[in-house]
Amino acid sequence: MHSKSYNKLKPSHQPFRIHGMARRLLLSVAIAAATLLTPPGAAGYPWPLCGQAGGFPADSNYKASLSLLAATMPKNTSMSPGLFATAQAGAAPEKVWALALCRGDASASYCFSCIDQAFQDLISSCDYKDATIYFDSCVLTYSNIHFRAADDAKYSPTYSIRNLANATADSAGFQRLVAALVNATAGSAAFNSSARLYASGQADFDKELPHVYSWAQCTPDMSPDRCWRCLVRLMRELPTYFTDGIGARVLGIRCSLRYETQPFFNGTATVRLSATSARAPAPAALPNVGAVGKGIKFRVPIMVPIILLPILSAISLIACFFLWRKLRPPTEAEQPYPSYSAEVEDVESVDSIMIDILTLQTATDDFAESNKLGEGGFGAVYKGTLPDGEQIAVKRMSKSSTQGLEELRNELALVAKLKHKNLVSLIGVCLEQQERLLVYEFLPNRSLDLILFAKDSAKREQLDWAKRHKIIEGIARGLQYLHEDSQLKVVHRDLKASNILLDMNSVPKISDFGLAKIFGRDQTQGVTNRVVGTHGYMAPEYMMRGNYSVKSDAFSFGVMVLEIVTGRKNNDDSSGKSEDLLTTVWEHSTTSTVLEVVDPCMNGSFLEKEVLRCVQIGLLCVQENPVDRPTMSTVVTMLGGETFTLPAPSKPPFCSRKNGTCAD
Structure with a gap:
C-alpha cells in the first residue's frame, strides 16, 4: 500500500467537552500509508491535530512542563502492562495533562521510541497548549485542561481515512464481511481481551481479496462496557465513510478501529472468521440512490447489510454476554459493571x-x-x-x-x-x-443537621427564623416537585435533616435518592418486606407494615418541620426526655404553650404567627392516619398564606426507639 492510495475524509469534529464548553479543533493532517509496525519517523508520519487553546513561548513554564512529561512518559508508557499512561506536570494555569497509548501488538522498546518521537514531533509542529498526534502504532495527546469528559469517541476528536481502491468483484459481500469482522474484533477487544483492551482479526474472502485484517483498541482505563460503547460509535461511521473501500480506519484518543486487505499488525489474529461465517447471499441489485458527499455513491444493497449487521451482532453479543454473567456468580471485581x-x-x-x-x-x-x-x-x-x-x-x-x-x-x-x-x-x-x-x-453549608443540632450555640444561631422558614418552604417545594410535578412520581423514603443540604444562601436541596421509589401516575402506595430508613423519620405504617407513599414522605417532612422550629432531634435519647418530640410539641399545642419549645438559639427573633403556623403544619403531617396528612401542594399553599384555615391535628403516634413500635 502506498500513500497515494489513501485519502483523508472529513474529520469528525467531536471536540473535547469540558464542563459543557465546546472547543473546536483545527485539524492539520499529513496522509500516509502504513504496513506492519513501521518506524515512528517513517515517511508520511506524523498526523498532528493542533488545537485552539492558544500558543506558548519556547521559554514558558508550559513548555517546561511538556519537556518534563516528554522525559518521563515514554518509559512509563512502555513499562505499563497496558502500554498506556496518563500524567500531569506544572501548576495552574500552566499545568499540562497528557495521555499516551501504544498499539496492543507493540513491544516495549517500540512503544518507548514511538512515544518519544511523538513528543518531539508534536512539540515542534504544534505550539498550541492542546494537541494530539497519531502514529501508526501510538497516540499522544496533551492539554492545559484536564480530559474530564474525553473518555470515548463522542468527546475526543476522531480522524477518519480510507483507501481509495474499492472492492469490485463482490463489493456487497466484501462490506458484509468487513462489518462482521470489525464487529467481532471490537467485541473481543472490549470483553475478551487482556488488560490492554486490544484485539486483532482476520477473515477469508475471495481470490481478488484473499484476506481482510482488522484491529480495535481502547485505553485500558476504560471499563469493558464503556470500551464497547466507544467502539460502537466508531463502527457507525464505517457505512457513512467507507463504502467499498478496501481499507479504512477511524482513530480516536480513547478508542480506534481499522481494517485492511493487507496485514498491518504483529502476531496472530485473536479473532478469525471464515468467508462463509460472515457472508450471506447478496441481495438483489437495486438502482443507485444517488451520490452523497464528494462523489461517493451509496447503494441500498450495500448500505442495508452494513448498517444492520453491526447492530444485530452487537445486540446478540451483548445479550449473550449479560446472560453469561447472570448465570455464573460474579466475582467482587466484576460486580460494579454488569450488575447495574x-x-x-x-x-x-x-x-x-x-x-x-x-x-x-x-x-x-x-x-x-x-x-x-x-x-x-x-x-x-x-x-x-x-x-x-x-x-x-x-x-x-x-x-x-x-x-x-x-x-x-x-x-x-x-x-x-x-x-x-x-x-x-x-x-x-x-x-x-x-x-x-x-x-x-458542592454545597458549602453542608447538611442541615450539622447546624441545626450543633452543640455550639453560636453555630445554631446562624439559623435565624427567616432562614428556617425559607428552608421549610424549600423542602416543601422540592417534595411537591417529586410527588406531583416532575416527569416521574417519586417517593423519597429517607427524608431527614442530614439529607437536606444547604447552599451558600441557605437554600435547601434534597439529596440522597438511594432508597427512593418511582410510582406510576395512578399508583398511590407500595409495600415492601425490607423496611429501610432512619428511625424517628419513618411513618408508622411504613415502619410497622412496610407501606410507603407520598404520605409517608409527608410524615418525614412534618418531623423535620418540628425539628427546625425546636432545634431538637426527634426520639433523641441524649435529651433525657421520656417523650418523643412529636408528642411533646403536640401537648404544648393543646395548652397554647408552643413558644416554650421553640429553639432558644433564635433569641426570640421570630414572627409568632409564622412559628405557630409551621408547628400546626408539622403536626398535621405527622398524624397517624396517612389519609389525614396533607399533600405537599397543600402544604406549600398553607405555608404561603394566612388566609388558608388550618384544621386541628390529631395526636401523633408515639414510636418507641427501642423496639420500633408505635402507639396512640
Whole structure:
C-alpha cells in the first residue's frame, strides 16, 4: 500500500467537552500509508491535530512542563502492562495533562521510541497548549485542561481515512464481511481481551481479496462496557465513510478501529472468521440512490447489510454476554459493571456526564481523609476541586456495600432526570477501575443537621427564623416537585435533616435518592418486606407494615418541620426526655404553650404567627392516619398564606426507639 492510495475524509469534529464548553479543533493532517509496525519517523508520519487553546513561548513554564512529561512518559508508557499512561506536570494555569497509548501488538522498546518521537514531533509542529498526534502504532495527546469528559469517541476528536481502491468483484459481500469482522474484533477487544483492551482479526474472502485484517483498541482505563460503547460509535461511521473501500480506519484518543486487505499488525489474529461465517447471499441489485458527499455513491444493497449487521451482532453479543454473567456468580471485581449496566443505559444523559477516575483522584487528593465530608452505609463523601476551580462533592460507594450498589442504581435513574432548585444537582458519574462514584455540586453549608443540632450555640444561631422558614418552604417545594410535578412520581423514603443540604444562601436541596421509589401516575402506595430508613423519620405504617407513599414522605417532612422550629432531634435519647418530640410539641399545642419549645438559639427573633403556623403544619403531617396528612401542594399553599384555615391535628403516634413500635 502506498500513500497515494489513501485519502483523508472529513474529520469528525467531536471536540473535547469540558464542563459543557465546546472547543473546536483545527485539524492539520499529513496522509500516509502504513504496513506492519513501521518506524515512528517513517515517511508520511506524523498526523498532528493542533488545537485552539492558544500558543506558548519556547521559554514558558508550559513548555517546561511538556519537556518534563516528554522525559518521563515514554518509559512509563512502555513499562505499563497496558502500554498506556496518563500524567500531569506544572501548576495552574500552566499545568499540562497528557495521555499516551501504544498499539496492543507493540513491544516495549517500540512503544518507548514511538512515544518519544511523538513528543518531539508534536512539540515542534504544534505550539498550541492542546494537541494530539497519531502514529501508526501510538497516540499522544496533551492539554492545559484536564480530559474530564474525553473518555470515548463522542468527546475526543476522531480522524477518519480510507483507501481509495474499492472492492469490485463482490463489493456487497466484501462490506458484509468487513462489518462482521470489525464487529467481532471490537467485541473481543472490549470483553475478551487482556488488560490492554486490544484485539486483532482476520477473515477469508475471495481470490481478488484473499484476506481482510482488522484491529480495535481502547485505553485500558476504560471499563469493558464503556470500551464497547466507544467502539460502537466508531463502527457507525464505517457505512457513512467507507463504502467499498478496501481499507479504512477511524482513530480516536480513547478508542480506534481499522481494517485492511493487507496485514498491518504483529502476531496472530485473536479473532478469525471464515468467508462463509460472515457472508450471506447478496441481495438483489437495486438502482443507485444517488451520490452523497464528494462523489461517493451509496447503494441500498450495500448500505442495508452494513448498517444492520453491526447492530444485530452487537445486540446478540451483548445479550449473550449479560446472560453469561447472570448465570455464573460474579466475582467482587466484576460486580460494579454488569450488575447495574442496564440501569446506566436507562439514563439518557449518563454518557454526557461521565468523568474519568484520574480527574476525581486529582480533585480529592486521591480521596484523602482530610477531604472527607462524611460517611454513611453507602460509603464516604469527599470534597474535591476540579482543574477550573469548581468545587464538587464525590460520593464514593463502598465496594463491599450492597446498599451502596442499590443506591447507585436509584441515583443514576432518578437524579440525572430530576431538575429542581430544591434538589441537589448531579454533575457526573465514574464507573472505572471498580469504583462507583457520583459527583454532586458542592454545597458549602453542608447538611442541615450539622447546624441545626450543633452543640455550639453560636453555630445554631446562624439559623435565624427567616432562614428556617425559607428552608421549610424549600423542602416543601422540592417534595411537591417529586410527588406531583416532575416527569416521574417519586417517593423519597429517607427524608431527614442530614439529607437536606444547604447552599451558600441557605437554600435547601434534597439529596440522597438511594432508597427512593418511582410510582406510576395512578399508583398511590407500595409495600415492601425490607423496611429501610432512619428511625424517628419513618411513618408508622411504613415502619410497622412496610407501606410507603407520598404520605409517608409527608410524615418525614412534618418531623423535620418540628425539628427546625425546636432545634431538637426527634426520639433523641441524649435529651433525657421520656417523650418523643412529636408528642411533646403536640401537648404544648393543646395548652397554647408552643413558644416554650421553640429553639432558644433564635433569641426570640421570630414572627409568632409564622412559628405557630409551621408547628400546626408539622403536626398535621405527622398524624397517624396517612389519609389525614396533607399533600405537599397543600402544604406549600398553607405555608404561603394566612388566609388558608388550618384544621386541628390529631395526636401523633408515639414510636418507641427501642423496639420500633408505635402507639396512640
